[in-house]
Amino acid sequence: MKxxxxxxxxxxxLTCTYTAKEATKKTKxxxxxxxxxxxDVKAGKIINPxxxxxxxxxxxxxxxxxxxxxxxxxxSSVCNAAIHSGxxxxxxxxxxVQKVAGHSGYxxxxxxxVRSLSLxxxxxxxxxxxxxxxxxxxxxxxxxxxxxxxxAVKSEPNKPEQDLKGTKSADPANTSEKASDQGxxxxxxxxxxxxxxxxxxxxxxxxxxxxxxxxxxTTVPQPTTTPAAPRTTAAPAKARPGLHRxxxxxxSSVHPAYASVVAAAARQVQAAQGRGQNTGTQHQExxxxxxxxxxxxxxxxxxxxxxxxxxxxxSISQGNQNCKVDLSFLMDGSWSIGKRRFQLQKRFLGNxxxxxxxxxxxxxxxxxxYGDDPSTEFNLKTYANSKDLRNAIEKIQQxxxxxxxxxxxxxxxxxxxxxxxxxxxxxxxxxxxxVDGWPTDRVEEASRLARESGINIFFVTVEAAAxxxxxxxxxxxxxxxAVCRTSGFYSINVPSWFSLHKVVQPLVKRVCDTERLxxxxxxxxxxxxxxxxxxxxxxxxxxxxxVLQFVANISKEFEISDTDTRIGAVQYTYEQRLEFSFDKxxxxxxxxxxxxxxxxxxxxxxxxxxxxxxxEQLFSKSKPNKRKIMILITDGRSYDxxxxxxxxxxQNGVIAYSIGVAWAAPDELEAIASDPAKEHSFFVxxxxxxxxYVNQLIQNICTEFNSQPRN
Numbered sequence: 001m002k003x004x005x006x007x008x009x010x011x012x013x014l015t016c017t018y019t020a021k022e023a024t025k026k027t028k029x030x031x032x033x034x035x036x037x038x039x040d041v042k043a044g045k046i047i048n049p050x051x052x053x054x055x056x057x058x059x060x061x062x063x064x065x066x067x068x069x070x071x072x073x074x075x076s077s078v079c080n081a082a083i084h085s086g087x088x089x090x091x092x093x094x095x096x097v098q099k100v101a102g103h104s105g106y107x108x109x110x111x112x113x114v115r116s117l118s119l120x121x122x123x124x125x126x127x128x129x130x131x132x133x134x135x136x137x138x139x140x141x142x143x144x145x146x147x148x149x150x151x152a153v154k155s156e157p158n159k160p161e162q163d164l165k166g167t168k169s170a171d172p173a174n175t176s177e178k179a180s181d182q183g184x185x186x187x188x189x190x191x192x193x194x195x196x197x198x199x200x201x202x203x204x205x206x207x208x209x210x211x212x213x214x215x216x217x218t219t220v221p222q223p224t225t226t227p228a229a230p231r232t233t234a235a236p237a238k239a240r241p242g243l244h245r246x247x248x249x250x251x252s253s254v255h256p257a258y259a260s261v262v263a264a265a266a267r268q269v270q271a272a273q274g275r276g277q278n279t280g281t282q283h284q285e286x287x288x289x290x291x292x293x294x295x296x297x298x299x300x301x302x303x304x305x306x307x308x309x310x311x312x313x314x315s316i317s318q319g320n321q322n323c324k325v326d327l328s329f330l331m332d333g334s335w336s337i338g339k340r341r342f343q344l345q346k347r348f349l350g351n352x353x354x355x356x357x358x359x360x361x362x363x364x365x366x367x368x369x370y371g372d373d374p375s376t377e378f379n380l381k382t383y384a385n386s387k388d389l390r391n392a393i394e395k396i397q398q399x400x401x402x403x404x405x406x407x408x409x410x411x412x413x414x415x416x417x418x419x420x421x422x423x424x425x426x427x428x429x430x431x432x433x434x435v436d437g438w439p440t441d442r443v444e445e446a447s448r449l450a451r452e453s454g455i456n457i458f459f460v461t462v463e464a465a466a467x468x469x470x471x472x473x474x475x476x477x478x479x480x481x482a483v484c485r486t487s488g489f490y491s492i493n494v495p496s497w498f499s500l501h502k503v504v505q506p507l508v509k510r511v512c513d514t515e516r517l518x519x520x521x522x523x524x525x526x527x528x529x530x531x532x533x534x535x536x537x538x539x540x541x542x543x544x545x546x547v548l549q550f551v552a553n554i555s556k557e558f559e560i561s562d563t564d565t566r567i568g569a570v571q572y573t574y575e576q577r578l579e580f581s582f583d584k585x586x587x588x589x590x591x592x593x594x595x596x597x598x599x600x601x602x603x604x605x606x607x608x609x610x611x612x613x614x615x616e617q618l619f620s621k622s623k624p625n626k627r628k629i630m631i632l633i634t635d636g637r638s639y640d641x642x643x644x645x646x647x648x649x650x651q652n653g654v655i656a657y658s659i660g661v662a663w664a665a666p667d668e669l670e671a672i673a674s675d676p677a678k679e680h681s682f683f684v685x686x687x688x689x690x691x692x693y694v695n696q697l698i699q700n701i702c703t704e705f706n707s708q709p710r711n
Contacts, residue, residue: 032133033141034094037078039064043126044074044695047144049099052131055079060090065699066116068106074099074124075695076116082128084114094131099124107413107449118452119702120524317385319359323512326364326380326423327356328416330408330433333369333399337436341462341497342398345434348500350390355508358386363512364422365389370408371401376415380422405439409446409482413453428520430511432458433482436497438465438473447482456519457483458511459491462500484519515625523705524557525564528582528626530618532610534634535571535601538663543687544600547633550690552595554631557698560588566626567591568618572610573603574639578617607638611645611656611672619654628654629701632672635687637665646672655704656680657697661687679704 034052039059055078064077072081082088082095089112103125108118133139329349337345349367356363364384367377377396383389412431417423431450438461447457459479465472475481483490489510492503514520531551535544551569558565566586569579579598585591611632619628630649649656658672660683673680679700682693 032139034131034139035141035143037143039077039079041078042075042695043072043078043081043097043099044124045146046078046097047146048140050097050137050139051143052094052096052133052139053078053143054094054131055082055088055092057092058090059083059092060113062115066114067108067119067122067699068103068125069109069111069116071100071103071106071125071127072116073103073106073119073122074126075122075699076126078126078128080114081116081126084109084111084116085128086112087128087130096129096131096134098127098129100127101125105453108452109449110445117703118449119699120454120522317357317359317362319362319364319385320357320512321359321361323356323363323508323514324361324424324427325430325511325514325517326417326427327366327430327432327511328380328412329365329367330374330405330412330431331367331369331377331396332403332434332436333371333401334403334436334440335371335400336403337398337497339398341436344497344500346393346396348504350393351501351504352508353386353389353393355504356386356512358383358389360384364424364427366416366422367393367396368408368412368416369396369399370404370411371399372404373401374404374408374411375399379416380424382422402440403435403437404441405433405435405478406441406443406446409433409443409450409457413446413450413455417453417455428456428514428517429454430456430458430517432460432507432511435459435461437461437463439478440474442475443478444475444481451484451519454520454522456511456517457490458507459483460494460500460503460507461491462494462497464493484517489516521625522559523702525559526625526627526705527558527565527629527701528619528622529555529558529565529567529629529631530582530614531567531569532614532630532632533569533571533579533598534605534607534610534632534636535603536573536605536636537602538605538636539600539602539687541600543635543661546687546690548595548598550633550694551631552592553691553694554697555591555595556588557694558588560586560591562586566623569595569598570610570614570618571598571601572606572613573601574606574609575603576610576613576617577601578613582618582621582623605634605636605638606640607632607634607668607672608640608642608645611642611649615645615649615652615654619649619652627705628652630654630656631659631697632656633659633661633690634664635661636663638668642668643671650674657700658682659684659690659693659697661685661690 032052034054036054036056037046039056039061040063059077059079060083061080064080066076066081066084067073068076068081070085078095078097079088079092082093083090087093087095102121102123104121106117106119106122106125108116110116329352331345331349333342353365356365358365364380366379366382368374369377378392383392409431415421417429419425423429450457459482461479470476479491480486492507494500494503510516533547533551539547555567558567560567562583566582567580568582568584571577571579580594585594611630614630619630622628646656654674656672656674658669658681660666660669660681662685664683666681666683669681669683670677682696684690684692
């Protein structure tokens with residue numbers, strides 16, 4: 001009997017075990033259902049913080065805009081971003097999308113047949129990778145999209161952007177934020193974590209769609225020190241390749257182990273990058289930023305040679321307070337310059353440091369030396385007075401190599417102007433490039449990206465190519481392709497290194513003329529924006545509050561101050577009323593409060609008269625260095641003519657955007673809008689759908705700004 005019981009028990013045990021194994025096999029074999037998305041779907045429209053989606057064929061199209069490189073702004077097309085990053089091609093495929101925090105700058109680039117655009121900042125970003133599920137993560141089979149109807153917006157503490165209470169939000173991102181607040185701790189935690197680069201992604205807290213816990217965050221590794229390659233003057237000079245002429249070759253020098261040291265350093269960098277570590281070299285690539293605010297999060301920095309062996313400063317000078325700029329000199333260390341001319345270049349840089357008046361409240365100066373590869377000699381915060389800086393310049397040793405200026409500009413754009421390296425945010429970023437002869441690589445693309453990041457590029461060229469040497473120049477007219485404006489203000493040509501001292505004062509005057517530093521101006525900080533708001537009877541009280549929310553959500557994306565973007569507003573019916581002028585409010589919070597206080601007027605619709613009134617009361621008082629932007633919102637046909645007042649505004653330099661709702665007349669919207677009308681005119685069938693054009697409007701303003709001529 002006992003044996004029978006044991007046998008029965010054992011049989012049951014085997015049966016259960018077999019059944020469990022089979023169930024496990026079936027579970028493992030279960031395939032993930034991947035939802036399909038359209039080419040024009042933007043990451044910001046999808047609420048899920050992490051998901052896998054299938055892109056259809058044919059998404060490689062310029063109309064599906066992409067903003068950023070590696071890390072993309074959330075109103076980029078998911079599928080075209082995946083093509084840009086190389087995850088899929090134009091035949092479509094699966095993509096893994098991970099939402100990450102907003103960035104202070106998105107760098108445009110051309111990759112895999114897709115041109116992505118630059119953007120100063122955005123509230124949310126995303127990463128794309130191969131469409132394979134991560135271990136332990138359950139992915140949704142149905143994606144959750146933000147509601148087509150706007151919802152009430154909560155004010156977040158410690159933020160100046162205060163939305164209007166009791167109204168509907170005109171911002172789709174707010175919908176997802178509200179959903180996130182209702183129980184998704186991981187999502188909220190993730191949004192507030194500063195994101196550096198894709199390489200440092202694992203150093204941040206990462207949410208998963210199926211749990212409210214987060215993976216343990218790791219401490220950002222401190223930069224390790226890489227010993228600098230020893231230099232000597234004992235070795236004979238190496239001749240420069242035929243693309244660039246050599247001078248004083250007998251006086252130049254190179255370390256006998258130069259090639260082996262460079263190769264070893266390259267292997268070390270590649271190995272560290274493979275492990276996702278920060279080696280302390282200057283080759284990491286954080287996203288380029290526009291002019292950074294003092295409160296912006298600290299980015300992962302890099303160690304310069306001076307930081308590795310810090311020297312005590314004699315004193316901290318206040319400096320020349322009439323010249324508050326953050327300045328980087330790109331120093332030519334190529335073999336073509338020769339030993340003697342390299343010394344003349346150092347003397348010139350020392351004289352510049354003295355003439356500028358280096359100090360904490362004035363200009364700060366760092367130096368990057370370039371040859372085959374660039375490296376930081378010292379950054380903005382290493383020296384705080386002219387005397388210490390001059391002494392440090394005297395000790396710089398020549399690198400040697402080619403004149404890879406384009407590579408050096410890319411390096412400065414990605415690595416130099418970081419908060420961790422002394423960038424002050426409120427001071428314009430300026431790069432002065434010293435070039436002996438001509439570069440040995442192309443500079444146009446690297447310069448464009450640097451300019452879009454708000455960096456003002458000056459060139460000082462010495463001993464330009466003779467007529468017989470011009471066939472050796474890789475990129476003719478490289479200076480005009482690189483500088484912020486081609487007017488001559490940003491470039492100085494010197495016939496000889498021996499006359500370089502003559503340009504010290506002219507160059508100081510130019511870099512300190514902050515009003516003319518055009519590249520410090522971005523699409524978010526260089527405009528006078530006037531809202532012309534229809535307050536007619538057909539709008540109604542509730543819809544008028546929705547319009548004001550739309551106006552507030554656009555305004556809060558700009559950098560508002562006396563010297564940055566300014567906001568004004570006009571309301572109209574048959575008559576017109578100036579709600580507030582450009583010089584009335586100088587902070588974002590004051591502007592948002594003023595928008596909130598605008599009271600609904602009610603009456604007829606004389607849009608033409610309102611455009612004339614705005615031209616006279618707002619834009620005639622705009623600052624000369626500001627872009628004049630009019631955003632007109634109306635819900636019906638005007639009782640008067642709009643074409644003549646609109647044409648007059650256009651001729652006076654006003655860039656006009658028209659937004660029509662419900663019964664607005666399409667022909668009038670096009671007449672009001674600047675050319676091309678399709679990029680400046682929008683129509684929605686309902687006031688609740690106004691929020692759809694917040695992102696589009698800002699995107700078009702920035703695209704237009706970045707494409708303006710450089711003369």
